[in-house]
Amino acid sequence: MASLAFTPTPTPNLDLSNSKAKPTKSLKKVIGKPPHLSIPQIQHKNCQSNLQESYFNTIFSLCGQGRIQAAFKILTEMDRRKFPVGPDIYGLLLQGCLYDRALFMGQQIHSRIVKQGDSLATNEYLETKLFIFYAKCHLYEVANIFFYRLSVKNVFSWAAYIGLNCRMGFYREALMGLCEMIDSGILADNFVVPNILKACAAMQWITFGRGVHGYVVKMGFDRCVFVSSSLVDAYGKCGILEDARKVFDNMPDKNVVTWNSMIGSYVQNGFDVEAAQVFSDMRLEDVKPNQVTLLSFLSASANLGAVEEGKQAHAIAVLGGYELDSILGGSILNFYSKVGLIKDAELVFGMMLEKDAVAWNLLISSYVQYGQVEKALDLCHLMRLDNMRFDSVTLASILSACSIMGNIELGKEGHCYCIRNNLVSDLAVANSMIDMYAKCEKIADARHIFNSTMKKDLLLWNTLLTAYAELGKIGEALKLFYGMQLESVPPNVMSWNAVILGFIRNGQINEAQDMFSHMQAVGIHPNLMTFTTLIYGLVQNGFGNEAILVFQKMQECGIRANLPIIISTISACTDVASLQYGRAIHGYILRHALLSPIPVATALADMYSKCGNMDQARRVLV
The missing domain is CATH 1.25.40.10 (Tetratricopeptide repeat domain)
Incomplete structure (x- = not known):
C-alpha cells in the first residue's frame, strides 16, 4: 500500500542439513522464480502508484466542489507527465461536467476518450456516463445514440433515458421506456417513478397512473416524500383532487414541494378557496413557503379578490429576500391589477428588476380596465422608448383604450400597425378591432374585419353580435345569431344575452321575454x-x-x-x-x-x- 514503507521479508533461519525432506519440483512450480527487482525500482513503482492515487483524489475533490476547470488542468498535467488516464478518472470528470452543465468541457473529454482508442471509446462504464451526460444536457439525438449502443442498461441509464424524454416533452416515449425497462427485468426505483407520474399527468393517462400508484404502495415508495409529492401533482393535473388530497393527508412527512403540489393542484382546477386554506395550514405547520408557493397563492388571491391575503404573500416575498424578477414580480403585479389596486401595481412595476412584455401588458391592460386610458397610452409610449415591441396583447389593450375614448383616428393607427406587423390574424387583436370600430359607430368596418378573419372563434361572433344589439340592429343580430349555428358554432349564454339586449333596445319586450324562455328550454342557464x-x-x-x-x-x-x-x-x-x-x-x-x-x-x-x-x-x- 502507498502508506507502507518497503521492508524485505526476513528469511526464516531453518537448519535443513539433517532433514531428508527436499524441495520438490512441483513446489518450485508453485512458488515460481522470484522477481529480480532492485530496491530503487520498487520504490519508483510505489511512487508512481502514490502519485496516480493523488491525482485521482485531487480530481475527485475538485469535481465534488464544482471546480471542473481546475480538475481539467490536472488531467492536462497527467497527459504531460505521461500518466495513464483510465475510465475512473474520465468518469469523474464527466460527472463534474454534468453537475455544472459544462457541455463544451464534457465534449472535450468525450473527444479525448475517442482519441484513446476502442478500449476506452467502447468501455461500457464510459458509454453509460456519456449517455447520462448528454441526456442531462438535453442533447436528445446524441444521447439516444449512446443509449441504444449500450449492451447492458442499468437502472441509472434507464432513469436518465426516461427523464430525458419527459424533459423534452416526449411523454409517450418515456412511458414506453418504462415498459421496456420492466421487460428487461429492471424495476423502477423512486427516481424513475416521479418522471413516470409526470408523463401520466401530461398524457392524462389516469388508469396508467393509478397502476403506478399501486406499484408505489407495493414497493414501499409511498414513504418517499418526493414520490408522494409527484402522486399529488399527477392526480391534481388530471383533475382528480379527491385522490390528490387523500395522498396528501396520508403522508406522514411533508416538505415544501408537497405543500406546493397540493396548493398548485387546487389553483389549476379553480378551487382557490381550498388553495388558500392549504396555504394557511402550511403556515401553521411552520413550513416556510418558497417562490413556487407564493406564485400559486398569489394566483388564488387574485382570483378570489382576497386583498389582505395577496398583500400577505407580497410581504412574505419581501421578508424572504426574493427579487422581483419577471416571474414573481409579474405575479404580484397581476394580483394588484386584478383587485384594482393600481397604485400598488405601479409601485411593484417600478421596483421590478426585469420588465418583460408580460409586465408591461399587465399594467397597460389594468389602466384600460379601470378607465385610465391616458395613462395606458403614456405607458405604451414608454414601452416603445424602452425598445419593447408591441405584441398582440399590447395592441388589444390600445384598441380597447381607443374604444373607450371613441378615438377612431388612433384606432386606425393601431389597425395599420397590426397590418404592418402581421397581427391582424390574431383573434384577440381582431376582436379588439371589431369592438373599437363598433364603439366608434363604424359598424361596417367592424363587419369587414369580421368577414376577413378566416378562423372565427365564439368570442369573435359574440363581439359583433353584441355590437349589433347595442345599436338596436336586431335584424342583423338575428342573422348573425342563426348564422353562427349554421357554421357549427353553438351560441353560449353571452350570445343569447346579446339577442335579448337587441330586442330590448329595439323596444320588442315580448320578443325579449320569449328569447329568455327559449334559452332555458334549450338548456342554456x-x-x-x-x-x-x-x-x-x-x-x-x-x-x-x-x-x-x-x-x-x-x-x-x-x-x-x-x-x-x-x-x-x-x-x-x-x-x-x-x-x-x-x-x-x-x-x-x-x-x-x-x-x-x-x-x-x-x-x-x-x-x-x-x-x-x-x-x-x-x-x-x-
Missing part, C-alpha cells in the same frame, strides 16, 4: 348579465310586474343580485305601488347587507313614500 339586462329593460319599458317575476326567478336560480338589479327591482315595486313586494326586496337587501350604498337607500325611501308609508321611508334614510 341565464347568468347575472341575463337578469340584469332583462329586469332593467322591463322596468324602463313599464313592465314592473314582469320585472318582479324575473327577480323571483333569479332567486330561484340561486343568483345573487347586484346593485343595478336591486335598484331596478325597487323601481318596479314603486311603479306598480306594490308595498308587499317592496318589503320583500327590503328584506333581501338587509339579509345580503346591500343597504349601505346611497342609491339603494334612496330608492327604498322613494318606494315607501309612493306606497304611502312615510314612517318607513324616514327610517330607511336615518
